[in-house]
Amino acid sequence: MIQIMVGASIDKGVELDCQFAEFDDVRYHIQVAMRYPQFMQLSMSLPIPPPETIFFDGLPFGAIDAIKAEYGGVVQILDPPRDGYNLTMKINLAKLPVDEEEQYDLLVRIASLREVVLGAPLRLIFKHLASKTVAPGLDRLVALVHRPKESFFLVPGVDKVTVVFPMRFKDSVDIILATSFLQEFVEARRTAGLNNAPPCLWSPTPPLELEGAPSEALTANAGFVTFVIFPRHVEGRKLDRAVWSLSTFHAYVSYHVKVKFLLT
Template sequence: MGVDLEPDNLYLRQTIADKFTKPTALDQSFVDFDSVRYRLTTPVSKTQLVLSIDIPCWHELDQYGARAILEREYGSLVAPAADTEDGYSVTLRLDLEQGPPAGDERTALVNAIALLKRNALAAPFECAFAIQRDMEQNPVEEGAKDPRAQVMSIHYRPEEAIYLLPSSDRVTVIFSTIFKEETDRILGKVFLQEFVDARRRPSCQTAPQVLYSNREPPLEIRHLPGLDTTERAGYVTFVLFPRHFAPSTSSNTITQIQLFRDSLHYNIKCSKAYLHSRMRVRTSEFQKILNRAKPEQPENDADKARKTASGRTFVRT
């Protein structure tokens, strides 16, 4: 990809860092990728921050342990489910006066809160990795169907989803994405081909295998209802092996793969903007050339007539 997106929310990180330095009254709402909404308020006092997040697919994430992961990451900052702000999925309450002093500990806390969305979306990935390890360590009889090998679906956008399928030796991650324009579909294929070509390089041999199909869903999810099989639909498959989600690498793998869909479409839009700007520059250059190529108009008799200061008329010859 030409441009890398950051996994945290920049506005959230900067705002919380500023409030630690100078607490002020606050009531702001803002959004992130995938229609995720935030609300940051100080309903009681300037030093009592309340952060709420609304994730459209929260009911699916909660099934895979999203609240448990947030409680693991943020501890007592996570409000009980009964105290969650209306219209939101999770609420965090932060007392700035009780927070860590300026330094690395405070920076780490601010950065962690800015990763709230990332940590919530990590739940199905951690769940799939745990199931894979269990299937590897406790295999079923040869030829028997493993009931643990179930597709996990996360419908994080209205028409798009992430599917995870753990097996004894891998975890397959499938993104369904919608290309609303023909140009997006063409550029998307170019970007995705780069993934395939990059893996052939010696330095990228350990990268996950990437497969792409247009219209046709991969075999792993073909049995699921409601899949889009029109021209605008694309399916991208990542094959993750245990080396990709070992304890030392799993966190980075989750972070990077979460950003795939947003990075793909973001770079498509950047490429289109660049192409349009180059076309405008080239068109302007061509227009200048055409203007210089215009022939001069011949002078007629009226153009030859001139008047003196006294009003007498004479004709140039």
């Protein structure tokens, strides 16, 4: 949607004032005024973080640096952001690359803002894992927001990062279907012999890695999914895929639960 809106503004110079949601937990507001058609204002509202997560000025740690690194001089971060949003950026459309392929690539990256912002802590931790180091101050249990008032957890290490998702669903049918799907998901990965994929486990109770986590964060009516990420899983181009896959894991499961419901 973001990519379409930016493209429409570039091609037609239309005035825009549009709001929409992504994965039901991230909201966007895009504005382009005819008075300043070369500028697009993009605001982003993130899921409400639970107390155990680390946020700085309303954003996950590492997000500001990630935005600057990803978009460079095309984007200016406005402070304070638009009321009701965690982030507001001013995109200078006049600074977009002239080359069509380069412009398309940048638009795709702008459309991936959710991954850039929410995935920033993952990216930081995984970059250190790839070099077999641990980010300063992140050598213990780390909580990251991925749904409103819900966290998933990372245990960073020099040779591996353990990622644990407490899986929660509201509907009783969804709970049953999700529990079944997750068990099948883990078993399928095991029997398929995916030697290059991260090891994956499911448990109805909190794994030992979550020792020290707040008790309210350890309730999961569909169990706990654990991935063990090794340096080989985040080397080079694999890093982007790992960040995207993990930052959207709950949405991936929710999609398959809905499909499973429709087929039952």
